[in-house]
Amino acid sequence: MTQAPDFVIVGSGAAGGVIAKELAVSGFRVVVLEQGPHLKATDFHHDELATVYRYALTNDPTFSPTTFRRSAAEVAGSGGWLQYARLVGGGTAHFTANYWRFHEIDFNERSKIGAIAGTGFDDWPITYDELEPYYTKVEWDIGVSGQAGVSPFDPPRSKPYPMPPLPVKSSGVLFERGAKRLGWHPFPAPMAIASQPYQGRNGCQHCGFCEFFGCEFGAKSSTLFTVIPRAQATGRCEIRSGCYVFRIDVDRRGRTTGVTYYDAHKRERRQPAKSVILCCNGAETPRLLLLSASSRFPDGLANSSGLVGKHLMFTGWALTSGVFEQPLNEFKSVLVTRVLQDFYETDPARGFYGGGGLDARLDFPPIGFALSGLPPDVPRWGAEYQRTLRHYFTRTMNVACHSTSLPLASNNITLDPTVKDAWGLPALRVTYRDHPDDLAMMRWLQARGLELLQAAGAQRTWSYPVTEQSGSNHLLGTCRMGTDAAASVVDRSHRTHDVPNLFICDGSSFVTSGRGQPTCTIQALAYRAADHIARLARTGEIPAGS
């Protein structure tokens, strides 16, 4: 019988890939279990129908259904959507690669502005200063392109970016023009994409298929192309794909002994481990804990606080559009090249909580643009539709608005009581209704986006009405971090309060949402968590070694 590895990590995405590499490099034996396949750069393509609409890289509702409702009083049905990648590399394989650090205020905002009634708004148990070395580490370890010192709102940093920013696109030039006319402070977008060859990887070739798609050049700094190969190269880390973990096993002492999963042929398998680390994302992590309920842990594992699954946050989102005289050809190159964060902090003068940032992009590949990219009053078929589309596709850009979501206990992940997935396990049930301040913030930022486009000289602008959100690909807050075991799920080291050899690190660890771009912080947390976990293993606080 083979000996149990020191660690089983469930999920190979933003956090799982980083922790696997850090622990394997530190000398520990690691097995990573991933639901999806292990693809190579050459497996990726530009097939919008397969990728965006038929879930080639993401959770597929035909076998992993999600149910949705606005409040606990309703029976959940269809109409919601959660999107997370299901392949080695996870969200970092298909994400846009926007790579904003959080600012100091994201960690201590409650102390600065006070409590917000009816919400779980709170400080993090760690500060920006404490996380800063890990932000720097992730930027250099995976490879981030950007330009420090341009934005006056940038948080302090100990090192510049390792690569210069990607070349500016027409949307970036126009964004900068409009923003400067309004007295705002645009700066080159920090992107987890190599702007030049980096650590043996290709630089970006500007193919234009980042958002939703995998990178066929390996230039996107996904864990798939960066830390995972380095973890494997140690000889101490196995990446096992096609494994759907559905239970965390616990012994009589209340310690985890490993996990049970279905392999690609739906055969039940067990993987023992000395410790288990969950990095499944803010929806699947709480679901797995709830699925692991037992007589000893009747409300789900690590859930003595009752907070597993609670405080789900999506981050706020709004979109505006403008059409310009000349072609921008936004279908080329990375999605975003300019950003601004002038409205990052909460301003009492606005009358509501929140803050965020804006970026320049065209959020639609060809099918998406033809379906939803035109102004609302343009006919949707016939000669005028066709002429407008011909003119607009190359000349349109968006300003996207990214903002805060307040943590509300009434927004959560639970197990659906009736709907099952293709393995017969309870489906994810999402309950979500945006806080009024979150909607107000989205609308306020959207108005700034329109101002910017007009100041940039758009011939016509329009926007997409902000309504209550029914889904997201940012899944945050559902196993929040804290020092009080009654008010959080994991401690400052990402160790669960209830099970000493069970750890959680992913978007679920967030206490507040940040301003729309979580991946950089998930990965900084992962480097920090790996340091803490390795220390616990070395000092014998958790079992490790032979």
Next chain:
Amino acid sequence: MSDGTATLAATWLATILPGVRAAVAHAQRAAATAELPPFEFFGPEEGADIAAITAQMWPADDAPGESALEAGIPHFIDHLFATRSDGSFNDKDFAIYDGPIGADPVDGRFTTLVRDGLADLATRAGGRFAALSPDQQRQALAGIETTPFFLLLRRMTVVGLFANPSYGGNAAKMGWRAIGFEDRFVWQPPFGAYDAGA
């Protein structure tokens, strides 16, 4: 908001001489009623109607010989139905649907929807839709443009036109060329008119 689109549309209309428009329409009608390759799922009359409908949705007014017909849309749609005739339309087919059908568009009701829709259109037309004049066709479609039947065919047409040509609906990259999209793996700056020299 500016009224840029309206101005643009008015300019376009003014540049299209009525005679040209009639000739184009005639060619379109001829193409729609000409002999089409056999369909897998639809009967010949249904297929001809779908061809005529999609040619109205994506006509050849500005690019002769590049309507939905030449792009392969009727057979793209036919193939979708042929491969899901057992009622296996599911969530993956949300891509081809953006209107309401009762509770959930997740079953073979798409088949009923499109067959009933075609029959209804024929009843309204007092004969097959494909046999109507182009003006009558447009008028008939304008009368049903908020129906699930219309929205389904409209969505299928658009998806087919701009999906990868391997799906059969963007023949010779006709849809992509029309909007100025080019699928390449390598581009160099400048990408557009505003970043030249940036």
